Amino acid sequence: MSIRAFIDEHYRHFNAGELAAASRSLTDFLSQGGKVFVTLAGAMSTAEIGRSLAPMIRAGHVAGISCTGANLEEDVFNLVAHTSYVRIQNWRDLSPNDEEDLLSRHLNRVTDTCIPEEEAFRRIERHIVGLWRKANEEKTPQLPHEFFYQMLLSKVLEPVYEARPQDSWLLAAAQANLPLFVPGWEDSTLGNIFAAHCIESDLDASTVKNGIEYMIGLSQWYQEATSPLAFFQVGGGIAGDFPVCVVPMLNQDLERDVPLWSWFCQISESSASYGGYSGAPPNEKISWGKLAKETPKFVIESDATLVVPLMFAYVLDQ
Numbered sequence: 183m184s185i186r187a188f189i190d191e192h193y194r195h196f197n198a199g200e201l202a203a204a205s206r207s208l209t210d211f212l213s214q215g216g217k218v219f220v221t222l223a224g225a226m227s228t229a230e231i232g233r234s235l236a237p238m239i240r241a242g243h244v245a246g247i248s249c250t251g252a253n254l255e256e257d258v259f260n261l262v263a264h265t266s267y268v269r270i271q272n273w274r275d276l277s278p279n280d281e282e283d284l285l286s287r288h289l290n291r292v293t294d295t296c297i298p299e300e301e302a303f304r305r306i307e308r309h310i311v312g313l314w315r316k317a318n319e320e321k322t323p324q325l326p327h328e329f330f331y332q333m334l335l336s337k338v339l340e341p342v343y344e345a346r347p348q349d350s351w352l353l354a355a356a357q358a359n360l361p362l363f364v365p366g367w368e369d370s371t372l373g374n375i376f377a378a379h380c381i382e383s384d385l386d387a388s389t390v391k392n393g394i395e396y397m398i399g400l401s402q403w404y405q406e407a408t409s410p411l412a413f414f415q416v417g418g419g420i421a422g423d424f425p426v427c428v429v430p431m432l433n434q435d436l437e438r439d440v441p442l443w444s445w446f447c448q449i450s451e452s453s454a455s456y457g458g459y460s461g462a463p464p465n466e467k468i469s470w471g472k473l474a475k476e477t478p479k480f481v482i483e484s485d486a487t488l489v490v491p492l493m494f495a496y497v498l499d500q
Contacts, residue, residue: 184499184500185492185495185496185500186205186495186496186499186500189201189202189205189492189496190202190206197482197483197484200480200481200482201482201484201489201492201493203480204447204480204482204493205492205493205496205497206496207445207478207480208412208414208445208447208493208497209496209497211410211412211444211445211478212243212412212497214410215409215410216409216410216411216412216444216445217242217243217244217245217409217410217411217412218238218243218244218245218411218412218413218414218445219244219245219246219247219248219411219412219413219414219425219443220235220238220244220246220247220248220414220416221247221248221249221413221414221415221416221417221421221422221425221426222247222248222249222250222253222416222417222421223249223250223253223416223417223418223419223420223421223422223460224250224253224416224417224419224486225252225253225256225292225293226249226253226416226417226486226487226490227249227252227253227254227255227256227257227259227260227351227352228256228259228260228292228295228297229487230260230349231351231416231487231490231491232257232260232349232350232351232352232354233349233491234490234491234494234495235351235354235490235494236348236349236350236351236353236354237494237498238494238497238498239351239354239355239358239360240354240358241498243497244355244360245361245407245409245411246360246361246362246363246403247351247355247360247361247362247363248362248363248364248365248421248422248424248425249362249363249364249421250364250365250366250369250370250419250420250421251326251364251366251367251368251369251370251372251373252369252370252371253421254326254327254330254352254362254364254367254370255306255330255370255371255372256297257350257351257352257353258306258330258333258334258339258350258352259297259302259303259306260302260345260350261339261343261344261345261347261350261352261353262301262302262305262306262339262342262343262344262345263297263298263301263302263305263344264344264345265344266298266301266302266344267295267296267297267298268289268295268296268298269294269295269296270291270294270295270296271294273291273293273294276291284296288300303371303372303375305342306333306339306372307372307375309333309338309339310329310330310333310372311375311379313329313332313333314329314376314379314385314389314390315384315385317329317389318385318386318389323388323389323390323391324389324390324391325364325390325391325395325396325399326364326367326373326390326391327362327363327364329390330352330356331355331356331359331362334352334353334356335356335357361399361403363396363399363400363424363425364396365393365396365397365420365421365424365425366393366420366424367390367393376390393424396424397424397428397431400424400425400428401428401431401432401436404428404429404432404440405432405438405440410441410444410445411443411444411445412443412444412445412446412447413425413426413443413445413446413447414447415446415447415448415449415450416449416486416490417449417450417460417486418448418450418452418460419460422448422460426443426467426472427470427472429441429442429443429471429472430470430471430472433471434471442471442472442473442474442477443472443473443477444477445477445478446464446467446473446477446478446479446480447479447480447481447482448464448480448481448482449482449484449486449489449490450481450482450483450486451483451484451485454466463481464477464479464480464481465479
C-alpha cells in the first residue's frame with residue numbers, strides 16, 4: 183500500500199483527518215498548475231526534512247522557501263558531518279551536568295540530536311568566511327543564502343559529504359536556483375560568526391545583505407509570479423511571519439493590486455489563546471489582508487517532523 187493509499191484509508195478524523203484533507207487539497211492545487219511556497223521554522227533541517235523536501239523541489243512543485251538561518255545552515259552541517267552527529271536516546275533525563283559534559287565535548291544538542299561543532303561548524307566556516315572576504319574586498323554584497331548556493335555549487339564540499347547529497351534540500355534548491363528568503367539570518371551560528379568578524383573590523387556589515395533587502399526581493403518575486411501560490415507554513419516564527427506579510431504590504435502600503443495567497447496550511451502545536459502569532463488560526467489572516475474568506479485553509483496541530491514527510495509523500499504518490 184502506498185503512503186497515499188494508507189492515508190486515504192486510515193486518516194479519517196481529528197488531526198489525521200485534517201492531514202488527509204490538506205494532502206488531497208494540495209495535490210489538487212498542484213495538479214491545476216499551482217505551486218507551493220514553503221516556510222521552515224524550528225529544527226527541520228536537523229530533523230532531515232530534506233529527505234522529503236528535496237524530492238518536492240526536484241519535482242518542480244516548490245516555488246520558493248522562507249527559512250530561519252538555522253535551517254539554512256543545519257542542512258549543510260548534516261551534509262558534511264552526518265556520521266559525527268550524536269543521538270541521545272534518553273534526552274529528557276539529562277541533568278545540567280550531562281548538558282555541561284556535552285558542551286565540553288563540543289556537542290550542541292537539539293532535542294535528541296547533537297550537532298558536532300568541529301565537524302560541522304568549523305568544516306563550513308573556513309569556506310563561507312572565504313566567500314565573505316572575497317565579497318568584502320570586491321564590494322559585491324550578497325544575500326545570506328547566495329553565499330551558501332555559491333559554496334554548494336562550487337562543489338568544494340563534495341569531498342567531505344557524509345550524507346547523501348540527494349537528501350539535502352538546500353543543495354536541491356541551489357541546483358534549481360530556487361528563490362530563498364532567510365529573515366533574521368543573524369540569529370544563527372554562522373550569522374553570529376559573521377557578526378564577530380564585523381566586531382573585529384575584519385568584515386563590513388554591509389557585505390551580507392539584510393532582511394529589508396530580502397523583503398524587497400520577495401515583493402518583486404511575488405508580483406512576477408505566474409502560478410497561484412500555496413502557503414505551506416511549517417511551524418511559526420519569523421520564517422512564516424515574514425513572507426505572509428508581503429501581500430498586505432503590496433496591496434495596502436504600495437497600493438498595488440496583487441492576489442492573496444491562494445491556499446494555506448499551517449502545521450503547529452502553538453495555541454492561539456496565548457496571543458502568539460505562531461498559533462493564530464488562518465481566519466485571523468483574513469483581517470490582515472493575507473488570505474481571502476474563500477481561500478482553502480487547513481490547520482494541523484501536530485509535530486511537523488511527522489506531518490510534513492507524510493504530506494509530501496502523498497503529493498508525490500510514494
